[in-house]
Amino acid sequence: MSFSGRISIVIIYITLVLGWHSFYFLIDYEGSYVFMFENGQYKWDLVFIPLLSPFFWWLGFQYDKAKFLSQKDALTGLYNRRFISESAPKLLAKMDKKIGNLTISVIDCNDFKKINDEHGHKIGDMVLTRITQVLLNSTTEQDIVARWGGDEFLIVLPYSDSKRTRDISKKIELELYQLSKEMSMDISVSIGTAVYPSDACEMKELLIIADRNMYKCKSGVKKIKQG
Secondary structure, eight states: OOOHHHHHHHHHHHHHHHHHHHHHHHTTSTTOOBSSOGGGTOBHHHHHHHHHHHHHHHHHHHHHHHHHHHTBOTTTOOBOHHHHHHHHHHHHHHHHHHTOOEEEEEEEETTHHHHHHHHOHHHHHHHHHHHHHHHHHTSOTTSEEEEEETTEEEEEEETOOHHHHHHHHHHHHHHHHHHHHHHTSOOOEEEEEEEETTTOSSHHHHHHHHHHHHHHHHHHHHHHHHO
């Protein structure tokens, strides 16, 4: 969770306090605001500034929390489509600056409708959360794992090469094989990738290419199962 809301609200609060002080200095109150009796020298700023500081920090925290939750998928806790859309321009600009590749992997659960139909949506949700864990276990903190929608996921791999992408795919396949045995059902995924900037220079086109490659992979899986 970022601190942008808390930092912004504190800056606003300090600006308001300084503005309030400046106003009283300008009208020759010597920067001293008497709250009660003059001889008591009960200063407004000495009482309320410390008391209000936690409130403004709390307001900033609520903003940061709301923004954080708006970027997360409710079921899996992964980043959502909105986060990817907002982050994409910055990620691509970062790759340009450091002359690096970025790999997008679109991941789709095979025969997920069959899992829901045969085992129920509760088990279907459990499968999605277990797949989520497999994806997180197969990537690092610098990678971004997101739920793109339904039974479709997305992995964004900054500074990755083809070997690392293949290694991650193999690890996912192996862990899902173990998960299939554990849950006594066939759980597998189809993965399609696209690389920036060699395949495309915009996130939208990268996603189209990765999605197309994913469906090619899915078609190959169906042929193997049928044949």
